Amino acid sequence: MNAVEQSLESADDTPREVPSPPPALEDPSRSLNARLLGKLLRFIGNPPLEFALRSGELVRGPGPEPVARVVFKDRKTLLGVLADPFMRFGDAYCEGRIDIHGDLVRLIELVYEATAFRAGSGPRSLTGRVFEWLRRPRANSLKGSRANIHHHYDIGNEFYSLWLGDTMAYTCAYYPAPDVSLDAAQIAKFDHVARKLRLKPGETVVEAGCGWGGLALHMARRYGVQVRAFNISKEQLAYGRARAREEGLAGKVEFIEDDYRNITGRYDAFVSVGMLEHVGVAHYPELGRVARACLPKHGRGLIHSIGRNFPAPLHPWIEKRIFPGAYPPALSEMSQIFEPSDLSILDIENLRLHYAQTLRQWMDLYERNVERVRSLFDEKFVRMWRLYLAGSIAGFTVGTLQLFQVVFAPRDNNAVPMTRDHLYGSTAWSGHANR
Amino acid sequence: MNAVEQSLESADDTPREVPSPPPALEDPSRSLNARLLGKLLRFIGNPPLEFALRSGELVRGPGPEPVARVVFKDRKTLLGVLADPFMRFGDAYCEGRIDIHGDLVRLIELVYEATAFRAGSGPRSLTGRVFEWLRRPRANSLKGSRANIHHHYDIGNEFYSLWLGDTMAYTCAYYPAPDVSLDAAQIAKFDHVARKLRLKPGETVVEAGCGWGGLALHMARRYGVQVRAFNISKEQLAYGRARAREEGLAGKVEFIEDDYRNITGRYDAFVSVGMLEHVGVAHYPELGRVARACLPKHGRGLIHSIGRNFPAPLHPWIEKRIFPGAYPPALSEMSQIFEPSDLSILDIENLRLHYAQTLRQWMDLYERNVERVRSLFDEKFVRMWRLYLAGSIAGFTVGTLQLFQVVFAPRDNNAVPMTRDHLYGSTAWSGHANR
Numbered sequence: 029m030n031a032v033e034q035s036l037e038s039a040d041d042t043p044r045e046v047p048s049p050p051p052a053l054e055d056p057s058r059s060l061n062a063r064l065l066g067k068l069l070r071f072i073g074n075p076p077l078e079f080a081l082r083s084g085e086l087v088r089g090p091g092p093e094p095v096a097r098v099v100f101k102d103r104k105t106l107l108g109v110l111a112d113p114f115m116r117f118g119d120a121y122c123e124g125r126i127d128i129h130g131d132l133v134r135l136i137e138l139v140y141e142a143t144a145f146r147a148g149s150g151p152r153s154l155t156g157r158v159f160e161w162l163r164r165p166r167a168n169s170l171k172g173s174r175a176n177i178h179h180h181y182d183i184g185n186e187f188y189s190l191w192l193g194d195t196m197a198y199t200c201a202y203y204p205a206p207d208v209s210l211d212a213a214q215i216a217k218f219d220h221v222a223r224k225l226r227l228k229p230g231e232t233v234v235e236a237g238c239g240w241g242g243l244a245l246h247m248a249r250r251y252g253v254q255v256r257a258f259n260i261s262k263e264q265l266a267y268g269r270a271r272a273r274e275e276g277l278a279g280k281v282e283f284i285e286d287d288y289r290n291i292t293g294r295y296d297a298f299v300s301v302g303m304l305e306h307v308g309v310a311h312y313p314e315l316g317r318v319a320r321a322c323l324p325k326h327g328r329g330l331i332h333s334i335g336r337n338f339p340a341p342l343h344p345w346i347e348k349r350i351f352p353g354a355y356p357p358a359l360s361e362m363s364q365i366f367e368p369s370d371l372s373i374l375d376i377e378n379l380r381l382h383y384a385q386t387l388r389q390w391m392d393l394y395e396r397n398v399e400r401v402r403s404l405f406d407e408k409f410v411r412m413w414r415l416y417l418a419g420s421i422a423g424f425t426v427g428t429l430q431l432f433q434v435v436f437a438p439r440d441n442n443a444v445p446m447t448r449d450h451l452y453g454s455t456a457w458s459g460h461a462n463r
Numbered sequence: 464m465n466a467v468e469q470s471l472e473s474a475d476d477t478p479r480e481v482p483s484p485p486p487a488l489e490d491p492s493r494s495l496n497a498r499l500l501g502k503l504l505r506f507i508g509n510p511p512l513e514f515a516l517r518s519g520e521l522v523r524g525p526g527p528e529p530v531a532r533v534v535f536k537d538r539k540t541l542l543g544v545l546a547d548p549f550m551r552f553g554d555a556y557c558e559g560r561i562d563i564h565g566d567l568v569r570l571i572e573l574v575y576e577a578t579a580f581r582a583g584s585g586p587r588s589l590t591g592r593v594f595e596w597l598r599r600p601r602a603n604s605l606k607g608s609r610a611n612i613h614h615h616y617d618i619g620n621e622f623y624s625l626w627l628g629d630t631m632a633y634t635c636a637y638y639p640a641p642d643v644s645l646d647a648a649q650i651a652k653f654d655h656v657a658r659k660l661r662l663k664p665g666e667t668v669v670e671a672g673c674g675w676g677g678l679a680l681h682m683a684r685r686y687g688v689q690v691r692a693f694n695i696s697k698e699q700l701a702y703g704r705a706r707a708r709e710e711g712l713a714g715k716v717e718f719i720e721d722d723y724r725n726i727t728g729r730y731d732a733f734v735s736v737g738m739l740e741h742v743g744v745a746h747y748p749e750l751g752r753v754a755r756a757c758l759p760k761h762g763r764g765l766i767h768s769i770g771r772n773f774p775a776p777l778h779p780w781i782e783k784r785i786f787p788g789a790y791p792p793a794l795s796e797m798s799q800i801f802e803p804s805d806l807s808i809l810d811i812e813n814l815r816l817h818y819a820q821t822l823r824q825w826m827d828l829y830e831r832n833v834e835r836v837r838s839l840f841d842e843k844f845v846r847m848w849r850l851y852l853a854g855s856i857a858g859f860t861v862g863t864l865q866l867f868q869v870v871f872a873p874r875d876n877n878a879v880p881m882t883r884d885h886l887y888g889s890t891a892w893s894g895h896a897n898r
Binding site: 141203204337338339358359360363364366367368370371372373374375376377378380381382425426427428430432439440442444446447448449451452453 | 638774793794798803806808810812813816860862865
């Protein structure tokens with residue numbers, strides 16, 4: 029049993045009657061409850077799970093050993109979930125009206141596996157489109173973005189420091205080998221990004237959406253570049269500036285409280301790690317124009333973002349409770365950054381399984397520090413973030429979420445590396461050697 | 464002077480009056496001609512070129528030394544090019560009504576550089592769209608594809624053997640280092656593809672559009688896999704089968720005369736190198752369904768194709784005279800292969816400058832063997848293919864053409880490599896090691 033499972037077991041300390049199979053079916057009201065539980069189980073594809081009510085009714089999917097048991101407080105909670113499973117399940121779990129015993133991540137994986145194909149098959153119905161429109165992400169205008177970003181990132185640096193590790197990098201890490209620690213994998217990601225950008229000492233870099241500044245500081249420290257790092261989260265900027273001062277890098281990294289749309293100037297490289305999720309597809313051509321305008325002929329760019337195999341909205345519960353305005357794009361959508369500005373895509377790497385591993389390590393730290401989280405916030409918050417982390421692990425493991433790292437350059441940059449050997453320790457040669 | 468330039472010089476053996484600057488402007492008819500020449504020069508952005516008529520008029524773009532001199536036979540030819548530059552320039556060159564002295568490749572690069580931004584900027588006008596519709600590529604129905612493929616690939620294996628090198632690979636090679644020979648770079652490409660697919664002995668591979676069979680034979684020989692290779696070009700299949708027999712690989716590679724849409728069965732890997740250009744965007748979802756249906760959960764796929772930075776038709780002269788039905792897609796269009804079938808894109812590599820180098824080596828061989836080409840066909844054919852090869856070098860050098868190698872897998876394949884180290888000689892670790 030790992031820390032996550034331990035915590036899931038121990039977190040359920042509310043006294044209640046644990047139901048035991050087989051359910052008694054003579055009582056007519058119990059029988060309705062059992063039928064409703066069965067309906068929900070079939071809706072998600074009849075996976076090896078147990079669904080129960082605190083009053084005792086229980087249904088079980090096939091297989092010898094259920095992965096988890098989901099216990100609904102009462103019929104009202106169950107009916108709510110049946111009416112709007114995507115929103116109500118998460119809310120009821122956070123409010124303690126649903127308890128989960130067993131492997132939360134595997135439970136969500138089973139649901140995603142059973143429903144992923146349906147989501148991807150065929151053209152969407154009119155009802156489906158109306159539903160998607162009603163649940164469209166909140167607008168990412170200049171003002172809307174500030175509100176959206178504040179909602180998620182300004183809830184306290186201490187909270188994030190409990191589970192993000194020393195780098196405070198809140199994006200997919202890169203594991204060059206198994207059993208690499210979280211902090212080492214985040215540093216490896218910084219290096220992977222810097223190598224993809226082929227940074228050279230003395231060059232200038234503009235970063236759109238710099239988080240707590242980990243990448244900006246690493247690039248300045250390790251690659252000798254001058255960085256201008258943009259962000260609209262005040263808490264993150266305060267943290268980044270303090271860290272720059274402590275490390276004597278304040279002259280190398282300039283943290284700027286402003287929107288990516290207000291970036292000006294010319295830089296050798298443009299980088300954006302984990303911001304695109306907050307940009308909104310409608311603004312992609314604008315982001316591309318900003319990047320294009322930044323880059324001289326020899327410039328390079330990198331955008332790192334959560335994505336999808338096909339266009340689909342973010343899980344509505346995550347969009348509403350965790351990440352307002354967020355949307356993970358498919359590559360057809362991401363291409364709208366590059367194509368209108370005639371930017372060449374040089375390299376795309378999908379790091380999906382790296383994000384699953386990153387999230388497992390975050391969740392492990394989260395559960396180790398869960399008492400501190402509870403004392404900073406409350407049990408509802410604890411459960412909300414647990415569900416979000418577990419759901420994200422499941423999404424990347426099942427493949428309903430992807431992680432795309434895209435390297436690009438102005439079309440006429442013929443000094444780009446000819447091969448990707450330089451990312452893996454070999455010597456590099458570039459296009460210019462060839463002409 | 465390289466072989467290409469030599470041949471371009473020596474190919475112009477028709478007796479004519481070579482004009483010499485400055486042009487006499489007193490004659491009113493000459494003056495009209497000079498104005499027309501100037502109009503054409505300005506239309507393509509006033510590059511450092513000389514445009515002349517055989518009757519003596521000449522205009523010159525800026526710069527001390529023009530890259531090339533383009534001589535029009537008469538005013539009728541010049542007016543034709545002004546009316547429809549994209550089609551008439553190529554045709555007039557092939558028919559000897561235009562001669563070119565100097566660097567043909569650089570000439571086309573200058574034209575592409577001057578016009579590339581216009582092509583990429585802003586939404587297309589209605590007139591532009593009508594024009595594009597009129598010049599849309601010919602349909603790639605089952606029957607249409609056969610006619611289109613026959614037009615290009617069945618003009619004789621001897622012709623292609625004169626300039627493709629020993630592998631007969633008619634797709635972008637891979638240069639792991641500068642100064643790699645054409646044949647070595649084609650073998651390196653085969654290995655790059657096979658490594659990206661992580662082929663293991665005993666596995667099965669289906670190839671959609673196998674050309675003369677070079678990759679199929681290499682995979683069978685070097686990686687110990689069983690290959691079913693589909694193609695609708697009879698000449699190529701005959702060549703591939705003969706080579707398989709000679710090499711004792713007839714039991715390992717099965718060459719099948721059929722359309723990719725008729726592929727059945729399950730395979731560990733799906734590969735298609737240089738076929739997508741002939742598929743047509745309307746058929747991409749169908750290609751994706753075929754690939755998806757082929758692959759088990761652990762399956763891998765690779766599609767290698769010429770592409771674009773944004774959707775735009777192939778040069779109309781190339782589509783009409785050289786490659787009927789061909790179309791190089793932008794990534795937003797290519798994504799229509801993968802997204803409707805929930806296939807995960809794992810890796811995209813842009814090998815644009817490798818194709819420029821491949822084409823330079825092809826053109827060098829072509830010009831070395833140009834007398835044999837002339838004896839097999841005629842001067843018009845010689846010029847047509849010279850222009851096509853030179854134009855292609857220019858396209859990849861300027862960046863109006865790209866080369867995308869896309870690795871993909873079923874969404875639920877979690878045994879994919881975690882990193883790309885294995886492509887560059889390091890040890891591999893895959894997703895399964897991680898769970």
